[in-house]
Amino acid sequence: xxxxxxxxxxxxxxxxxxxxxxxxxxxxxxxxxxxxxxxxxxxxxxxxxxxxxxxxxxxxxxxxxxxxxxxxxxxxxxxxxxxxxxxxxxxxxxxxxxxxxxxxxxxxxxxxxxxxxxxxxxxxxxxxxxxxxxxxxxxxxxxxxxxxxxxxxxxxxxxxxxxxxxxxxxxxxxxxxxxxxxxxxxxxxxxxxxxxxxxxxxxxxxxxxxxxxxxxxxxxxxxxxxxxxxxxxxxxxxxxxxxxxxxxxxxxxxxxxxxxxxxxxxxxxxxxxxxxxxxxxxxxxxxxxxxxxxxxxxxxxxxxxxxxxxxxxxxxxxxxxxxxxxxxxxxxxxxxxxxxxxxxxxxxxxxxxxxxxxxxxxxxxxxxxxxxxxxxxxxxxxxxxxxxxxxxxxxxxxxxxxxxxxxxxxxxxxxxxxxxxxxxxxxxxxxxxxxxxxxxxxxxxxxxxxxxxx
Amino acid sequence: xxxxxxxxxxxxxxxxxxxxxxxxxxxxxxxxxxxxxxxxxxxxxxxxxxxxxxxxxxxxxxxxxxxxxxxxxxxxxxxxxxxxxxxxxxxxxxxxxxxxxxxxxxxxxxxxxxxxxxxxxxxxxxxxxxxxxxxxxxxxxxxxxxxxxxxxxxxxxxxxxxxxxxxxxxxxxxxxxxxxxxxxxxxxxxxxxxxxxxxxxxxxxxxxxxxxxxxxxxxx
Numbered sequence: 001x002x003x004x005x006x007x008x009x010x011x012x013x014x015x016x017x018x019x020x021x022x023x024x025x026x027x028x029x030x031x032x033x034x035x036x037x038x039x040x041x042x043x044x045x046x047x048x049x050x051x052x053x054x055x056x057x058x059x060x061x062x063x064x065x066x067x068x069x070x071x072x073x074x075x076x077x078x079x080x081x082x083x084x085x086x087x088x089x090x091x092x093x094x095x096x097x098x099x100x101x102x103x104x105x106x107x108x109x110x111x112x113x114x115x116x117x118x119x120x121x122x123x124x125x126x127x128x129x130x131x132x133x134x135x136x137x138x139x140x141x142x143x144x145x146x147x148x149x150x151x152x153x154x155x156x157x158x159x160x161x162x163x164x165x166x167x168x169x170x171x172x173x174x175x176x177x178x179x180x181x182x183x184x185x186x187x188x189x190x191x192x193x194x195x196x197x198x199x200x201x202x203x204x205x206x207x208x209x210x211x212x213x214x215x216x217x218x219x220x221x222x223x224x225x226x227x228x229x230x231x232x233x234x235x236x237x238x239x240x241x242x243x244x245x246x247x248x249x250x251x252x253x254x255x256x257x258x259x260x261x262x263x264x265x266x267x268x269x270x271x272x273x274x275x276x277x278x279x280x281x282x283x284x285x286x287x288x289x290x291x292x293x294x295x296x297x298x299x300x301x302x303x304x305x306x307x308x309x310x311x312x313x314x315x316x317x318x319x320x321x322x323x324x325x326x327x328x329x330x331x332x333x334x335x336x337x338x339x340x341x342x343x344x345x346x347x348x349x350x351x352x353x354x355x356x357x358x359x360x361x362x363x364x365x366x367x368x369x370x371x372x373x374x375x376x377x378x379x380x381x382x383x384x385x386x387x388x389x390x391x392x393x394x395x396x397x398x399x400x401x402x403x404x405x406x407x408x409x410x411x412x413x414x415x416x417x418x419x420x421x422x423x424x425x426x427x428x429x430x431x432x433x434x435x436x437x438x439x440x441x442x443x444x445x446x447x448x449x450x451x452x453x454x
Numbered sequence: 455x456x457x458x459x460x461x462x463x464x465x466x467x468x469x470x471x472x473x474x475x476x477x478x479x480x481x482x483x484x485x486x487x488x489x490x491x492x493x494x495x496x497x498x499x500x501x502x503x504x505x506x507x508x509x510x511x512x513x514x515x516x517x518x519x520x521x522x523x524x525x526x527x528x529x530x531x532x533x534x535x536x537x538x539x540x541x542x543x544x545x546x547x548x549x550x551x552x553x554x555x556x557x558x559x560x561x562x563x564x565x566x567x568x569x570x571x572x573x574x575x576x577x578x579x580x581x582x583x584x585x586x587x588x589x590x591x592x593x594x595x596x597x598x599x600x601x602x603x604x605x606x607x608x609x610x611x612x613x614x615x616x617x618x619x620x621x622x623x624x625x626x627x628x629x630x631x632x633x634x635x636x637x638x639x640x641x642x643x644x645x646x647x648x649x650x651x652x653x654x655x656x657x658x659x660x661x662x663x664x665x666x667x668x669x670x671x672x673x674x
Contacts, residue, residue: 002563013551357547360508361605362536362564364529447500447509450543 003367007374014347018379021336021343025383026390028333029426033391033419035329038402039322040418041395041410043315049073049241050307052129052141054289055281057086057302064305065314071107071278072307073242074117077217078109081275082302084163090279091156100288102136103128105280106159108254111213111225116199118213118247120254122159126151126194126234129282138285142239147200149207149234152192154250162252166274186228190253194234198244198403205232211247213257225257245403251276333426336383337433340376344437355441356449365442372441376434377427384426388419455484455645456505456613461514463500475500475511480663484519484612487636487646489656492665498649499544501665502615505647506539507531519612536565540606540644542616542635546598548590548605554597555586558605565609576604580634596627600634607638614639616648620655632658 011018050072058067059080070076090097090104097104105125111118130144195205205211209232213225230249238244254260255274279302283289289306296304355368395402396412403410458480465472475497482488490498503509504516507523516523519538523531540561548557558573577586580600590598599619606614619635620628632655639646648659656662 006560009551353547354549354551357543357549358560358564359532360506360535360541360543360547361561362532362609364532364564366529367564447503450503450508450547451499 003370004374004378007371007378010351010371010375011378017343017347021340022379022383022386024336024339025333025380025426025430026387028329028336029384029387029422030390030394031329031332031387032326032422033388034394035322035326036416036418036422037391037395037412038410039315039319039326040416041414042318043311045240045410046073046311046315047308050311051241052132052139052282053280053307054139054283055292056305056307057090057279057281057292057296058082058277058305060300060303062303064303065310067278067303067305068307068310070109071280074109074119074246078277081277082279083273084276085273086302087276087279088160090281097292100284100291102139102282102284102288105129106251106276107278107280108251108276110217110260110277111215111254111257112217113211113213113247114203116195116203116245116247117217118193118249118254120249120251122156122251123151123154124156125248129280132282136282139282139288141282142241142243144239144243145237147197147235147237149194149232151194151234151248152190152250154190154252159251162255163274166255185258186253186256190250190256191228191230192233192250192253193230194236194248195232196236196244196246197238199247200235202400205235207232207235213249215257228253228257333429337380337426337429340379340430341433341436343379344372344376344434345440348437348440351441352444352449355444356446359444359446360450368444369438369442372438373431373434376430376437378430380430380433381423381427384423387426388415388423455486455519456480456482456647457515457517458505459515461504461511461516463497463504463509463511473497475504476666477501477514482645482647482663484645485643486661487639487659488648489659489662490647490649490665491651491653491656491662494651496665498665499617502541502617502647502649505613506541506615507535533566536561537609538612540609540611540614542599542602542606542614542619544618544621544649546590546602548598548601550590553587553589554582554593554601557590557601558608561605562608573604573608576608577601579638580604595623596630599623599627599631603631603635603638607642607644610642611644614644614646616646618649618651620650620652625654628652628655 050068053072056067056071058071058078059082062070062079066076066079070078084106087104087106090101091106103124105121105128108120109117111120126144129141132141132143193211199205210229211232212229215225230253236243281289281292283292293304293306296302358368359365392412392415394412395410399410399412458477460479461475461477462473463475465474477497490501492498500509504511505518505523507516510524518534521534521538523534526534549560552560554577555573558577562573574586577583577600580603582597582600582604585593585597590601593601603619606616614635616635620631623631635646635648636658646659648655650656
């Protein structure tokens with residue numbers, strides 16, 4: 001322990017060199033740590049965020065990855081629509097799907113409020129998917145609890161009735177007697193929203209707050225749906241998933257908003273049905289998802305995407321880029337440790353006299369060796385710890401931006417075991433960098449350097 | 455207490471070789487205060503280095519307190535030096551980065567702190583009570599010398615080696631330094647071997663040993 005203090009004192013004697021070498025190690029370690037943090041957490045968070053969603057059924061023209069990114073992570077606009085009949089079949093045809101599908105939730109998206117996506121659905125989103133039965137041991141969705149208020153009511157039956165009404169509107173002459181230009185077109189009972197914890201926190205919404213949905217998402221927002229000012233009736237507790245950043249409204253209200261008209265054109269679509277963006281499925285183990293995927297592989301009204309598979313494939317591609325970056329950051333770290341070696345090596349000649357004095361006082365070669373190695377270790381360990389801290393601070397400060405860009409909450413607070421290994425590894429690297437200068441110091445010719453002529 | 459038999463140290467560079475020290479028989483009794491005198495380059499400092507085990511002679515034996523210094527390995531010699539020998543260097547050789555107190559305490563640390571006196575007490579004893587936290591550059595020459603003396607004595611050594619301890623000091627300061635050295639050494643019954651050019655210093659000690667004056671004699 002005393003040797004460590006002596007090493008620290010020696011470093012203090014050369015503040016500029018010590019600080020510069022520590023900073024170089026810090027940046028190298030921060031780079032490695034940040035990449036680990038982002039890549040590791042992103043993959044974990046992405047996979048966790050899709051928990052409970054085994055299959056997403058979406059439009060045939062969409063790619064499976066786009067479908068997952070738009071419905072679960074809401075970082076892309078929906079790429080098309082599917083007929084509501086797909087949902088009705090998956091939800092109610094228990095003879096055909098009951099053995100494989102636990103619950104089916106319809107979703108429609110495309111609107112937003114101050115940058116937060118609005119998802120329209122039925123109240124089964126909260127009451128069935130959000131309150132999984134105890135018997136759902138595997139593929140269990142996250143339980144949704146309310147921090148304040150409760151969910152709005154828009155039952156499956158109301159959905160079917162509204163769909164019928166919307167179909168009627170699509171028929172020639174169906175618009176007669178219905179005014180789409182006035183605020184009361186959306187019934188009062190549906191002008192309600194439930195918001196995620198992140199939405200509440202970031203824009204300060206609470207129970208009773210009013211919001212006016214905007215058509216479009218993000219920068220693409222076109223106009224405000226003044227006809228449907230909605231009241232916040234529920235605030236969800238944080239889940240650490242994109243649900244935190246989502247606003248939920250009844251699908252009936254969504255269909256009635258200006259410009260939506262049951263999403264599609266005002267004429268009947270090719271399936272003679274109203275439309276939604278996608279259907280989220282929670283399937284029964286062990287092969288429910290395989291069955292659904294196979295079945296939809298043969299259909300023309302929708303495709304099935306498996307979120308976990310899509311995300312893992314995505315991260316295989318991202319992982320290669322991350323690997324390249326990680327390799328570069330290790331090179332940076334390696335170069336920084338050479339800097340430590342050079343810094344110690346270059347100061348050796350001016351320190352020979354001190355070493356000789358210590359040796360004359362009885363310091364053993366091993367102690368001298370230890371002091372110099374400890375100097376290198378102190379620089380690298382301090383640099384590594386600071387680097388990991390810096391990486392976490394950056395991650396934490398960028399978490400809002402990352403969340404907005406990727407739809408995944410990132411925390412700079414959580415530390416992983418691999419970071420401990422990083423610190424240990426860099427510390428050992430410091431020991432290696434200090435070996436040669438330490439060996440040289442320990443071999444100092446004492447008599448020569450004690451001479452008053454030196 | 456100390457016995458050197460047929461000790462020789464030769465420094466070689468390429469084909470050149472220089473005899474740095476050549477001693478036939480030399481004995482110093484326990485508790486004696488002995489001066490080593492001789493012309494420059496006769497090997498006085500080398501003699502101290504050999505006795506302390508810092509320099510390995512090419513031949514001969516060195517026995518200190520019954521221990522053959524070079525019979526054991528280097529680590530044992532380091533331990534022996536730390537615990538048995540106190541060393542006052544010609545230019546004090548204080549560590550510039552450390553305070554007076556730390557300079558003294560460091561010697562105790564390298565000796566394992568087993569028999570050591572309290573570094574602070576020792577510095578107070580040599581009149582540096584208000585200079586404990588000062589670095590060497592903040593001390594006068596006389597004060598630096600007293601720190602060096604305190605450092606040499608902190609492990610209660612049986613043998614005190616002093617290399618020109620009063621060199622470059624005015625007569626009054628030199629006298630003070632020597633008095634401090636002798637009185638502290640007497641307290642712990644330490645033997646003193648003091649290299650000096652100054653006949654006055656040599657006179658104050660029990661006896662003087664004169665090294666033969668054939669400095670740097672070529673042997674090859």
